Amino acid sequence: MTTRLDYSKASPEGYKAFGGVYVYLQNSGLSKELIDLVYLRVSQINGCAFCIDMHSRDLLKQGLAVGKLVLVPVWHDAGAVFTQRERVALAFAEAVTASDVSDADYAAATGEFSDKELADLTYGIALMNAFNRLGITFRTTPAAAAKA
Secondary structure, three states: OOOOOOHHHHOHHHHHHHHHHHHHHHOOOOOHHHHHHHHHHHHHHHOOHHHHHHHHHHHHHOOOOHHHHHOHHHHHHOHHHOOHHHHHHHHHHHHHHOOOOOHHHHHHHHHHOOHHHHHHHHHHHHHHHHHHHHHHHOOOOOHHHHHO
């Protein structure tokens, strides 16, 4: 895969604006692991190799067990590997990414997250969907592929 365009260099102010949301979310009160699990799941749904690689590496660096990491795509069937909060966040990420947030999905999310947390979680899901679109469009090379 050959990168088409380095969007961060072509439009540094746009990249900086997206980066501001990313930094905000790191300090939003949601756990870094939860945010990165959501980023990973959204990236898996969208098929963004760069982001899948990056967020998998981030989670491993944070100490996430490999067994949990490999079950992210099938979290529905992973039982107690994921906490209730993680399961609700992953379900909500899938619904938002599919543009199909049912009343049941929304009710589950509001039952687990405060209004601020849910808004921040949704910012994170939206941000990752946007970054995925950039990575896919411009064929950003994953770190693993760059080393190969």
